[in-house]
Amino acid sequence: MEPKKRHKTEIMEINWKQQKVISNPLRSRMIALLFEQPMTPKQTADLLGKNPGTVYYHIQQLVKHDILEIESVDTEKGVVEKYYRAKAVSFRNPEQESPPGYVDGRTINTYLSKKLVDQLSEDLQDLFYKYGHLSYKEKDSEEQSPYAIEYLIKAYKEEDEDI
Numbered sequence: 001m002e003p004k005k006r007h008k009t010e011i012m013e014i015n016w017k018q019q020k021v022i023s024n025p026l027r028s029r030m031i032a033l034l035f036e037q038p039m040t041p042k043q044t045a046d047l048l049g050k051n052p053g054t055v056y057y058h059i060q061q062l063v064k065h066d067i068l069e070i071e072s073v074d075t076e077k078g079v080v081e082k083y084y085r086a087k088a089v090s091f092r093n094p095e096q097e098s099p100p101g102y103v104d105g106r107t108i109n110t111y112l113s114k115k116l117v118d119q120l121s122e123d124l125q126d127l128f129y130k131y132g133h134l135s136y137k138e139k140d141s142e143e144q145s146p147y148a149i150e151y152l153i154k155a156y157k158e159e160d161e162d163i
Contacts, residue, residue, distance in 0.1 A: 012088030014067075019093045021065045025156060026050070027058050028109045031067060035086035038071040044084075059084055103147065109156055117153060124151050 014022070022028060030044060039047070045055035062068040063084070071085040090106075112120065128149065135144065 010088060011090045011092045014091045014093050016093065016095060018065045018067060019091070019096075021061055022067060022091060023109050024058070025109045025111055027062060029111060030055070030058060031062065031086045032089055032110075034068060034084055035089040038083040038085040040081045040083055062086075120153065 022031060026048070029048065033039065033044060033047060041056040041059050042052050044059070045052040048055065059068060063070070066087070068084045068086055070082050072083045074081040074083065131149075138144070
C-alpha cells in the first residue's frame with residue numbers, strides 16, 4: 001500500500017490539551033520526523049540520540065492525544081514493531097482567541113543552537129527587507145494595506161510532564 005500524499009501546509013485543528021502536548025520541543029521534533037517518515041520508537045530514539053524509554057513515553061502521549069497514529073505493524077522478526085506517523089505537522093487551535101487585527105501567524109517549539117538562532121534572525125531580517133522592497137515595487141500596481149509584522153524568539157524550558 002502506497003502512503004497518501006501529504007502536504008506540510010495542511011493544518012490539523014487541535015484542542016487545548018493537544019496544544020499543551022505538542023508544545024514540548026522534543027515532541028515537536030518527533031512530530032516533524034514522524035510526519036516525514038513512519039518509524040518505530042527505537043528508530044526515532046536512535047535518530048534523536050535519546051533514551052528509547054523516554055521516546056516511547058512521548059510517543060504514547062502523542063498517540064493518546066491523537067497527534068500520532070500507528071501506520072503499520074511489522075512482526076517479521078518475531079517482535080512486534082509498530083511504526084508511528086504524525087497526522088500533521090502544522091496545528092491550529094480554533095478555541096484560541098486571536099488579538100484584534102490578527103491576520104496570520106505560526107509558532108514552533110524546536111531545538112536550535114546559538115548559531116542557528118543567529119542565522120534565523122538574519123534570515124528573518126532579510127525577509128523583512130525583501131518584502132519591504134517588493135511592497136515598494138508594487139505600490140502603484142496593487143492595492144495595499146498597512147501591516148505590522150513581528151517575530152519573537154524566546155528560550156523555552158523543556159519539561160517532562162505527564163499530560
